[in-house]
Amino acid sequence: MDKYVLNPEVTAFLDVMNHPLRDLIENLRRVILTAGLDLVEGIKWNGPNYSLNGQDRITMRIHPPKQVQLVLHRGAKVKE
Template sequence: MTRQIINLNTEVTTLLDELNHPFRNEIELLRICILKTNNGLEENIKWNGPNYSIDNEDRITMRVQPPTKQIQLIFHRGAKKQEQPNDKLIANKSQMLVWKENDRAIVTFKSLQDIERGKTELTTIVNEWIKAAK
């Protein structure tokens, strides 16, 4: 059995330590879940929260500011506005996804239990998003 190395970014960890966020456990679980999904993902900071990019292209940003009673993952195709695809970027019919545009969706978690229940589905969404958002 091979062990997968999870590359948590120390700058992100430091930022989260300074924030003293009430949902820190949820944030940590999501960080690990996202990074385990694809070895090509790199973690950095964007919009004052954890961000995940592949090939230097931002794809998923965790909304942790301002601290509220939830954590959101924003699935996108980078900071620059792009021409909208005719259909949703991924065909996933997950109830977790709230679409804002055809190339932007949000997933909201309100508890550790939400994350635990949704981990398998979230892994599928992350993989589909990374493939489609190129």
């Protein structure tokens, strides 16, 4: 079984931030990366971001530091 890989740049970014909900953020990072081993972890909107084949799929909104939100990208669709 393949294992997920945490991006060290994201870890360093979070170390500097010293977010009060860091444990929750770390748990979410692991769950997200375990769910899709092809996901690539990076930073977008000042939070962890997960993309697949160059397309954003999940972004963690971690500001303000009282909360953590997951933004699930689904893309814009043209209405007929």
